[in-house]
Amino acid sequence: MDCTGLCEVLTQGGTDPGLAQFLSILIGVVLVVSVPLVTVIFLIWIERKIAARIQDRIGPNRVGPFGLVQTFADLIKLLIKEDITPASADRLLYNAAPILSLAAVALIWAVVPFTPYHFGVDLEIGALYFVAVASLGTLAIMTAGWASNNKYALLGAFRVVALLVSYEIPLVFALLVPVMLAGSMSMFDIVNAQAGMWFVFMAPLAMLLFFISSQAETGRAPFDLIEAESELVAGFNIEYSGMKFGMFFAAEFLHVFTNGVLITVLFLGGWYFPGWQMPLIAFMWLGLKAFIPYFISLWIRNTVPRLRIDQVMRFNWFFLVPLSIVNVLVLAFLVMILKEIGWVPVDETGAMALADATFIELLPMTIVLFISNVLICLPIINRLRRTGSDDRVADEQRAQHAIAHAAGD
Amino acid sequence: MIQFDFSTIAFFVFAVLTLGGALGVVTNRNLFRGTIWLMVSLFGVAGFYVLLSAPFLAAVQVLVYIGAIAILFTFAVMLTRSLTRLNVRYTRLWPSALGAVLLFAMLVIGVIWPVFGGNEMYSLPLSDVVRTTSDLGVALVSGEGYVLPFEVASLLLTGAMIGAIVIARDADEEELEQ
Amino acid sequence: MVPLSWYLIVAAALFSIGVFGVLSRRNGVAVLMGIELMLNAVNINLVAFWRYNTTIASVTEPVPSELNGVVFAAFMFVVAAAEVAVGLAIIITVYRNWRSVIPEEADTLRG
Numbered sequence: 001m002d003c004t005g006l007c008e009v010l011t012q013g014g015t016d017p018g019l020a021q022f023l024s025i026l027i028g029v030v031l032v033v034s035v036p037l038v039t040v041i042f043l044i045w046i047e048r049k050i051a052a053r054i055q056d057r058i059g060p061n062r063v064g065p066f067g068l069v070q071t072f073a074d075l076i077k078l079l080i081k082e083d084i085t086p087a088s089a090d091r092l093l094y095n096a097a098p099i100l101s102l103a104a105v106a107l108i109w110a111v112v113p114f115t116p117y118h119f120g121v122d123l124e125i126g127a128l129y130f131v132a133v134a135s136l137g138t139l140a141i142m143t144a145g146w147a148s149n150n151k152y153a154l155l156g157a158f159r160v161v162a163l164l165v166s167y168e169i170p171l172v173f174a175l176l177v178p179v180m181l182a183g184s185m186s187m188f189d190i191v192n193a194q195a196g197m198w199f200v201f202m203a204p205l206a207m208l209l210f211f212i213s214s215q216a217e218t219g220r221a222p223f224d225l226i227e228a229e230s231e232l233v234a235g236f237n238i239e240y241s242g243m244k245f246g247m248f249f250a251a252e253f254l255h256v257f258t259n260g261v262l263i264t265v266l267f268l269g270g271w272y273f274p275g276w277q278m279p280l281i282a283f284m285w286l287g288l289k290a291f292i293p294y295f296i297s298l299w300i301r302n303t304v305p306r307l308r309i310d311q312v313m314r315f316n317w318f319f320l321v322p323l324s325i326v327n328v329l330v331l332a333f334l335v336m337i338l339k340e341i342g343w344v345p346v347d348e349t350g351a352m353a354l355a356d357a358t359f360i361e362l363l364p365m366t367i368v369l370f371i372s373n374v375l376i377c378l379p380i381i382n383r384l385r386r387t388g389s390d391d392r393v394a395d396e397q398r399a400q401h402a403i404a405h406a407a408g409d
Numbered sequence: 410m411i412q413f414d415f416s417t418i419a420f421f422v423f424a425v426l427t428l429g430g431a432l433g434v435v436t437n438r439n440l441f442r443g444t445i446w447l448m449v450s451l452f453g454v455a456g457f458y459v460l461l462s463a464p465f466l467a468a469v470q471v472l473v474y475i476g477a478i479a480i481l482f483t484f485a486v487m488l489t490r491s492l493t494r495l496n497v498r499y500t501r502l503w504p505s506a507l508g509a510v511l512l513f514a515m516l517v518i519g520v521i522w523p524v525f526g527g528n529e530m531y532s533l534p535l536s537d538v539v540r541t542t543s544d545l546g547v548a549l550v551s552g553e554g555y556v557l558p559f560e561v562a563s564l565l566l567t568g569a570m571i572g573a574i575v576i577a578r579d580a581d582e583e584e585l586e587q
Numbered sequence: 588m589v590p591l592s593w594y595l596i597v598a599a600a601l602f603s604i605g606v607f608g609v610l611s612r613r614n615g616v617a618v619l620m621g622i623e624l625m626l627n628a629v630n631i632n633l634v635a636f637w638r639y640n641t642t643i644a645s646v647t648e649p650v651p652s653e654l655n656g657v658v659f660a661a662f663m664f665v666v667a668a669a670e671v672a673v674g675l676a677i678i679i680t681v682y683r684n685w686r687s688v689i690p691e692e693a694d695t696l697r698g
Contacts, residue, residue: 139479435621454627469664500611521595534588535639535641569672
């Protein structure tokens, strides 16, 4: 292992090299974990403000300027609330579940490249790490539902797990697209491969699929049937109160923004922006770009009605999963053909290398891939429209039957 | 003499996780807790893969076991929970405990210690560099590599998936009408 | 780095605990968990032998046989996943028909 930066300074100051390395890594870990945890406090405020504007309200405005300190007040309220553990609950697992839930989201930030020089760790298997860590959240929910020893919590947990496990499939298939284009699973390489052209122009469909399935993974509307706060009491977290509930809550808020950051890293070019490149500016670009998917996610959450569980499942298995598989296959096939023609920039070993290519070099490839995406989409949108109108007609007929039946009696 | 660096400490942490979790699995009366202990144990195994410079296997271990197999186990535990009041936790407790201890002793005393224990050749890896994940990917699909086992494995998975669905599904409504 | 024999001892212990679980438990799900432990013990061995015994001829030119331990372990994952899926499906079906999760009680086919 190399020893640079802070570690070097500590070693020169007379610290044992092993200890110096350990300390510098520890500080890095604390920093990487704190960034999202501090961000989430302000995200809650932003989300409440945006939601309020969409619903024609003002939102938090009493505590501090523009209600900025409202989240701190809520935090204190959650902290001093009575911390209840049901008598029949499994104490150990009941207390471990919220921690695991938040950890599953916070761990994703370890592989997020903030700038070319600031990142937690550049794993060779970054994308796979993200999928693996995200699956811890499913286990946390299952544990919470079971350990509460409450029928409704358990039923809620079953529904969440069914949803999460199903939507992981299109998520992973969509994730394969940037991995395939960059030729690497490292998040760092994926961002570098977008130096000339962002992947959103090469694979808009993959980004859309990733966005939809990550929206489902957070359990937000229109996929919030697991919680359905206006109809049911709550889902798996019904028995939780105080800060333990707060941790589930924070995990959900953080997850939405984390998805925004991941979409930026995977499809929107990470820290790249035409023209202006400096380490701290790069960090700003990443944050600003991450707010686009984040804002769209909030927008959808506050405008779209809730789906039924059978609709959600049908949408996934009959629409998202086949579409994502077709998308990956078509893309792989086209890239192979383009490579034969010579429209794909390659390095000296003949492997695809997008990192050193310029915008102009990548343009023909991008146009072909974009058109292929549009061609995949067209029949599918048509099919969706037909299914939708068929459903509506069937519903109307059923309603008329019911009315006629009622009138006949 | 063994040098106590961080990888040694990490080895002991993962060994405690793996073996402690495994003991939790076989001694816990409550099967849901057993599943959680199984996850702890398999997480420790993932740590071993990291120490052995196979990060791909570690990620797949977490993904497959915690993301998929743990969920399957919890569902199976819940679906078969009611009406199964097993009063006896163990059958043949002492014979099997004795058998397991004997097996362990036999493996350590008979095989591991004489063959690998004092052998200097096995105290350190032969090479410092290891093959990366992309090399693994190439090896899995290259003609002189493992492409045939790879295809057979994918067939096995497809077969298992279809088989599991056919075995576990409820009878269709049409079948019930017949 | 710790010597190879330590990994082998941990794997042997894990395997023995798995054997104990398989032999002593009555519940079919618990038996499957024991089998998972045994499979993982084998996997530790495969990867440990691969790490300690592989000589790499050339850094730039990978040979597939230099990766055999990892490849075998990856196939073990496939086998484990398939085994759990089918095994649990069988247990659930047995439970539906016999109201029992004890493998020995499903003995209709015994002559």
